Amino acid sequence: xxxxxxxxxxxxxxxxxxxxxxxxxxxxxxxxxxxxxxxxxxxxxxxxxxxxxxxxxxxxxxxxxxxxxxxxxxxxxxxxxxxxxxxxxxxxxxxxxxxxxxxxxx
Amino acid sequence: xxxxxxxxxxxxxxxxxxxxxxxxxxxxxxxxxxxxxxxxxxxxxxxxxxxxxxxxxxxxxxxxxxxxxxxxxxxxxxxxxxxxxxxxxxxxxxxxxxxxxxxxxxxxxxxxxxxxxxxxxxxxxxxxxxxxxxxxxxxxxxxxxxxxxxxxxxxxxxxxxxxxxxxxxxxxxxxxxxxxxxxxxxxxxxxxxxxxxxxxxxxxxxxxxxxxxxxxxxxxxxxxxxxxxxxxxxxxxxxxxxxxxxxxxxxxxxxxxxxxxxxxxxxxxxxxxxxxxxxxxxxxxxxxxxxxxxxxxxxxxxxxxxxxxxxxxxxxxxxxxxxxxxxxxxxxxxxxxxxxxxxxxxxxxxxxxxxxxxxxxxxxxxxxxxxxxxxxxxxxxxxxxxxxxxxxxxxxxxxxxxxx
Numbered sequence: 277x278x279x280x281x282x283x284x285x286x287x288x289x290x291x292x293x294x295x296x297x298x299x300x301x302x303x304x305x306x307x308x309x310x311x312x313x314x315x316x317x318x319x320x321x322x323x324x325x326x327x328x329x330x331x332x333x334x335x336x337x338x339x340x341x342x343x344x345x346x347x348x349x350x351x352x353x354x355x356x357x358x359x360x361x362x363x364x365x366x367x368x369x370x371x372x373x374x375x376x377x378x379x380x381x382x
Numbered sequence: 383x384x385x386x387x388x389x390x391x392x393x394x395x396x397x398x399x400x401x402x403x404x405x406x407x408x409x410x411x412x413x414x415x416x417x418x419x420x421x422x423x424x425x426x427x428x429x430x431x432x433x434x435x436x437x438x439x440x441x442x443x444x445x446x447x448x449x450x451x452x453x454x455x456x457x458x459x460x461x462x463x464x465x466x467x468x469x470x471x472x473x474x475x476x477x478x479x480x481x482x483x484x485x486x487x488x489x490x491x492x493x494x495x496x497x498x499x500x501x502x503x504x505x506x507x508x509x510x511x512x513x514x515x516x517x518x519x520x521x522x523x524x525x526x527x528x529x530x531x532x533x534x535x536x537x538x539x540x541x542x543x544x545x546x547x548x549x550x551x552x553x554x555x556x557x558x559x560x561x562x563x564x565x566x567x568x569x570x571x572x573x574x575x576x577x578x579x580x581x582x583x584x585x586x587x588x589x590x591x592x593x594x595x596x597x598x599x600x601x602x603x604x605x606x607x608x609x610x611x612x613x614x615x616x617x618x619x620x621x622x623x624x625x626x627x628x629x630x631x632x633x634x635x636x637x638x639x640x641x642x643x644x645x646x647x648x649x650x651x652x653x654x655x656x657x658x659x660x661x662x663x664x665x666x667x668x669x670x671x672x673x674x675x676x677x678x679x680x681x682x683x684x685x686x687x688x689x690x691x692x693x694x695x696x697x698x699x700x701x702x703x704x705x706x707x708x709x710x711x712x713x714x715x716x717x718x719x720x721x722x723x724x725x726x727x728x729x730x731x732x733x734x735x736x737x738x739x740x741x742x743x744x745x746x747x748x749x750x751x752x753x754x755x756x757x758x759x760x761x762x763x764x765x766x767x768x769x770x771x772x773x774x775x776x777x778x779x780x781x782x783x784x785x786x
Contacts, residue, residue: 281544281732291540291619293732318715319540319619319695333621336543336632338578340625353621360622362573362600363609374616 277301280310280322284337289321289353291335313350321353333358386526386746387560391754393524394458397483401528402455403688403753405519406431406704407508409461410448410475413438413468419491420463423504430508431703433680433768440469443645443669443773450646450684452479452486456704458515459485461507463500466492485511526746527561529753530649532657532682532690532705533633534567536675539618539695541729543629545712545741546693549728551635552742553691553749554654558637563649565685566634567657567678569599570610570671574624575631576600584638584653591642595658602660602671610672614696633693644775646684657685662776669773676700676769679707689752691745699723701765706758708748725759 278296282289282304290302290310297315302308302324316322321335327347332339341358351357356371368378393401407427411420411434424430433451435444452460452475460479462472472488479486487507494500533550535542554564572579576596583589603609609623620626640653649655659681661669672678675698682690683705690702692709697716701707711717714729726745730736736744752758 283544291544293541317619319713321540321619321621335625336628338624338628339574340628341622354619355616355621358621360609360624362603363611363623365607366609366611366616366622369613369616372617374613374618376613 279303282306282324283335286334286337288323288325288327288334290324292316292318292320292322294318311350313348314352316352323347323349323351323353325349327353386743386750387556388525389750390523390525391750392521393528393753394455395520395522396455400455400686401522401524401688402457403524403755404456404704404706405429405458405515406456407459407461407511407515408433408452408457408704409463409504409508410434410452410472412462412464412470412472412475415465415468416463416491419497419500419504422497422501423461423463423508427505427508427512429512431766433703433770435470435770437470437772438468441772442777443775444770445470445475446646446777447680447684447770448475449478451680451704453482453484454683454704455686456688457484458519459511461504461511462486462488463504464488464490466490485514487511524753525560526557526750527652529557529688529749530563530565530686531557531749532565532567532679532685532687533693534675534678534682534690535630535633535693536678537694537696537698538615538620538626538629539713540620541712541732542693542695543625543632545728545731546695546710547629547633547712548738549710549712549726549731549741549745550633550691550693552738553745554633554635555637556742556746558635558652558654561652563652563686564635564654565643565649565657565682565687566654567659567681568610568630568672569595569656569658569660570603571623571627571630572596573600573603573609573627575627578631582634582639584640588639588641592639592656595642595656595660598658598662599660599671605667606670618696643685645681648686655685657681661773664774666774669771673771674769676702676767677771680768680770689749697723699760699763699765700767701760701763703766703768706752707760707765708752708758709760710745723759723763
């Protein structure tokens with residue numbers, strides 16, 4: 277079974293330690309099992325609980341941004357549903373490759 | 383292996399009391415036009431490293447940085463090479479270096495007659511200096527207490543904050559407890575952590591310095607509309623600068639922060655120090671904070687770091703001149719894919735093979751081995767990337783030079 281890691285008990289996301297889908301083992305602060313709703317890559321985050329629009333996404337016990345849409349447990353959390361409180365440009369990057377989409381190549 | 387905190391090895395004693403883990407000749411060029419000749423002088427020569435500044439117009443920050451690197455504990459002698467018409471003066475660099483009791487010479491290519499005669503003259507000088515420092519530099523015992531170690535992360539992914547940086551943090555705690563100096567930087571990767579950072583201050587003075595450095599970094603990022611996060615970070619699973627910041631900050635370990643130093647400054651005592659590399663406000667608003675990983679590594683070396691740790695989740699192949707670079711990854715896949723370039727697999731923390739305490743100890747053992755002379759992977763591969771740029775940081779002497 278693939279694994280993910282929750283750093284702090286207050287965290288509402290965990291980081292994938294393997295690429296995974298289906299059931300995953302949540303290690304770290306509060307060990308549990310979680311059903312992934314989609315395939316999630318190594319190093320990427322999954323929601324451990326429901327996160328409402330505008331609510332803080334918490335990792336390391338501290339906010340790392342806010343949900344831009346309703347996020348359900350087991351969903352992949354990334355640029356498509358979580359925004360920085362500082363950096364606006366990151367919202368324009370390609371969600372899979374991180375490549376820029378706003379620089380003109382002319 | 384015995385306790386790495388107690389291990390003793392032989393280093394190179396400099397006149398200022400600092401001890402080096404290498405005994406190198408440094409060739410410095412003072413303008414891009416002299417770059418080829420400087421590299422040709424060092425080509426094929428053991429224990430001869432190169433760095434230089436590309437600009438013709440000089441820059442106080444770059445000169446301060448080069449002089450700190452030229453008087454680094456791992457450097458025994460210096461040859462400065464210029465073309466002959468640039469602002470930066472190789473003769474002055476050599477003169478300051480001689481003031482630190484190191485052999486230092488300089489010449490202009492235009493006066494030597496061209497490429498071949500300059501390379502031949504340069505090689506003759508570095509051969510002579512290398513022999514001299516090999517024969518004359520006193521060897522002295524060293525321990526972790528004599529080390530300054532810098533840490534930088536680059537090519538970060540989701541594992542860097544969970545394993546790579548916390549492993550360095552565990553080592554930094556050991557280094558500080560052993561009486562050594564630990565230096566971390568990347569204040570632009572502390573965005574969102576102001577309170578968290580200031581709480582770690584060892585004193586009221588340190589808290590003020592940390593708050594001021596943080597505020598400057600945030601102002602800077604807003605002004606240039608750029609945060610220290612790259613496409614590869616996002617592809618690796620990091621979603622926001624705040625998330626990257628928290629992971630990056632883990633490399634500072636858990637000991638109190640003694641204060642803030644700037645580029646080319648040395649820690650003012652043992653313990654954990656934060657290095658501020660962000661440009662200060664200036665009428666021209668020039669310079670970038672961390673244009674690439676190599677620039678940050680040069681800054682850490684300028685703080686007297688005899689070794690630098692580089693944490694890279696995605697994987698990197700860079701090295702550094704002057705101070706050996708040790709490359710650490712928290713990503714097992716990266717470690718096995720790029721084994722020839724990676725020194726330390728911190729991914730074992732995530733598989734449960736090691737706890738952080740054990741990983742910190744194993745890293746301390748590796749640091750001691752490299753300090754004793756074992757080559758790190760980038761050293762073995764001959765990687766010596768460097769980067770010195772135009773930047774501005776305030777110093778009292780900088781107000782000089784302007785007409786009222």
